[in-house]
Amino acid sequence: MSLPVFLCLQTKSLGLVRADYLLDTSLIKQVEINSIASSLAGIAQQISLLNRYVLTELGHHEKLKNLPENKALTGLAEGIVEAWNVFNDPTSLVLFVVEDVTYNICDQRFLEFEVRNINHNIRVVRKTHTEIGKFARLTEDKTMIVDGSPVAVIYFRAGYTPDHYYSQLEWDARLLMERSTAIKCPSIHYHLAGAKKVQQALAKEGTLEKFLSDPNQIQAVKEIFTGLWSLDYDKEGDAAVEMALKDPGKYVLKPQREGGGNNIYGDLIPEVSFLV
Numbered sequence: 001m002s003l004p005v006f007l008c009l010q011t012k013s014l015g016l017v018r019a020d021y022l023l024d025t026s027l028i029k030q031v032e033i034n035s036i037a038s039s040l041a042g043i044a045q046q047i048s049l050l051n052r053y054v055l056t057e058l059g060h061h062e063k064l065k066n067l068p069e070n071k072a073l074t075g076l077a078e079g080i081v082e083a084w085n086v087f088n089d090p091t092s093l094v095l096f097v098v099e100d101v102t103y104n105i106c107d108q109r110f111l112e113f114e115v116r117n118i119n120h121n122i123r124v125v126r127k128t129h130t131e132i133g134k135f136a137r138l139t140e141d142k143t144m145i146v147d148g149s150p151v152a153v154i155y156f157r158a159g160y161t162p163d164h165y166y167s168q169l170e171w172d173a174r175l176l177m178e179r180s181t182a183i184k185c186p187s188i189h190y191h192l193a194g195a196k197k198v199q200q201a202l203a204k205e206g207t208l209e210k211f212l213s214d215p216n217q218i219q220a221v222k223e224i225f226t227g228l229w230s231l232d233y234d235k236e237g238d239a240a241v242e243m244a245l246k247d248p249g250k251y252v253l254k255p256q257r258e259g260g261g262n263n264i265y266g267d268l269i270p271e272v273s274f275l276v
Contacts, residue, residue, distance in 0.1 A: 009142050014083040014153065014185035016076050017194070021224070030224045035186050035194025036160045036258060041072035042110025077114035080153055083183045084122055087152035093123040095144075095151045095182070099158045100128050108157055123149070129164060133173035144180035151182040160191075160258040196256050203228040244269050 018038035020031040048070035055063055084094060094115065096108065112124045125147060127136070136146050144151040154177050158164050165171050178188050192198065201207060203225045212218050229240035244251045253264040253272060264272060 009179070010181050010183055010187075012083075012086060012183050013187040013190050014079055014155075014183050015190055016079055016155075016185055028224060029226045031226065032196065032199060032254075033194055034258065035190050037157045038076075039104055039107050039157075041076050042107045042114070045070045045073040046110070073110055073114050074118075076111055077118055080111075080115050080155060080185070081118050081122065083153045083185070084119070087181075087183055089150055089152060090121065092150040092152035093125055093146065094153045094155060095132075095146055096124060096126045097132070097154060097156045097158050097177075098126050098128060099164065100130070102157070104157075129159060129170035129173045130166070132177065133169035136173065136176060138176060138180055142179060142181050144177065144182050151180065153185065154180075154182045155185045156191075196254050200228040200230055 015035065016038050018034045018041075020034070021028040022031055023029075048067065051067055052064055055061065055067070080094060084092065096112065098108065102108065108126075112126075115122055115124055127146065132146070136144060136151075138144055144154075159174060165174070177184065184190075186194070208218050208221055212221070229236070229243070231237045231240060244253070248269040249266045251269060253269050255262050255264075
């Protein structure tokens with residue numbers, strides 16, 4: 001079987017990454033890393049301001065110093081603006097790739113407005129994969145054109161699940177974007193690097209040593225890892241299945257999906273057909 005090969009002319013990628021943690025007694029444990037459509041920065045920053053407002057209204061102004069600043073939204077927006085600057089075309093725009101129906105639109109709009117607040121010269125447009133497949137095009141030098149303007153940055157808030165690709169048109173749209181000179185957030189490389197399977201592989205004994213040389217750094221990173229086990233068809237995978245079936249309340253079954261609502265917990269794990 002032959003596979004299509006495409007040349008990616010843009011060597012730069014923009015990573016807007018969210019790391020999720022849970023507090024385990026006095027330690028934090030990393031649940032996962034999200035490299036695509038990392039959301040809630042806008043809402044989180046507003047909640048921080050809400051907490052400050054409530055404390056002030058309750059007459060506890062002196063306690064404001066105990067609340068850390070949350071500048072997640074500003075940080076993400078600055079990343080997009082910097083990528084636009086790197087593209088170095090003042091006529092170019094930033095493209096938000098969105099779902100047909102977006103329930104988390106407020107968080108997305110916060111980011112869009114913050115980009116404009118930092119640099120009002122940056123135009124932000126929102127398009128679905130379907131719209132991109134129908135109306136976007138590449139020039140001979142692989143510049144992506146949307147609404148008559150070159151695209152500097154593509155920020156994916158959709159495209160992280162197969163459900164977002166209704167037909168070949170949407171897959172062709174993704175390929176068109178990847179082949180373009182626009183700086184992607186994430187590029188397909190960063191998208192795959194954030195996959196659950198990659199995170200599980202990074203937690204395997206001996207893997208971190210390939211990327212870090214300082215033993216203290218390696219140990220510090222390992223301390224935030226939760227247990228991550230493979231479900232591969234080998235001895236390690238068989239042992240993981242046996243552990244989960246024996247005491248399912250200790251485990252979470254995480255499929256290779258993003259967007260929330262995909263995990264399987266506790267007593268529901270033994271009901272998954274491929275485990276038994």
